[in-house]
Amino acid sequence: MPIQDWWNQDSLVWHFAMFDSGPAVGEDHGVEAPEAWVRALKAVARDMRCLRYGRDVQLDGVVWELAVNSGYAVTIGWQGADGVGGFGLCHGLSMDATFGEASVWAADTVQWELAGYEFVHWPSRGHHVLVPRLREAVPVWVDPHNDGTVAAIGELCEHSGEWGLPATDR
Template sequence: MGWPDFGNFSDSDMLVWHIPMQSGAVPVLDADGISPPGAWVEALHAVSRDIRCLQYGGRFDSGDLVWELSIDRSYTVGLGWLRPGGSDYWVKREGISMDASCAVAAVWAAGVAQAELIGGLEVVHWPSRGWNLLTAQLIDELPVWIDTSDGSVISNIGVLREAGTDW
């Protein structure tokens, strides 16, 4: 099934999927039977793997969270977190396209998740060892974590746990 023509939808219509944070979990196809963009699913699973390590200040348990991925009538992506039972954490929509590559999607999702953790109720500095935060960037078409103190690449997004002991 192809993407619907949003021209026939109301302004409030959008496609929405719920993707478990567990790596490799299959997304819930709750968007009229249409599969979510594969690059976005892969990117969200990469960020999910990293979110479990190098937390500082508070502890954030992502175990039962699901990503809420949505696409509106302008094919713009929205991203948020939900707990079972539908309790919202946040939803962010900033003009990134559903056609973004996995690398671009991973950098954007990592940055949005980081901002929500730092500014959220738990105030978790992630990824971090103390006050020195890593930042997500796209370098040579790869989504990477950069050490903000010296600009060095620490790891690709999605494999931070493997690099965490060396940083």
């Protein structure tokens, strides 16, 4: 389901595969997507490969959708595939946001979206969910029970064993 900006039809929209193995998607307006946002969405996607607890949601065919309206506000979402619905959300974050700001907001947004799929907890080992935070300008996953940093956003799978699970567990 494509993101529709009914209030402002002057949005630029980019589509790209959530995972490298996903469908090849192009753009048709010749304008580069904001680099910090693309890096943020790719970091979140890397982390989505591990520590998902609950229903097995297959995200391999999902396509990211990134839009910037004429007020420079960013909308992120995805086009669904194979039982995963699409969504789009804008909270007024600027296209000029830093990689850290974009990563934390994208991780939080995806976390809430996944929670709607029969209570998929991500990232979690089944007891509680990590929370995305910005610490010293670095986007990280934090264990809310001890306020400890578990991993940088984008590196969760490499550090999930340190949090109690092998990196290949979901």
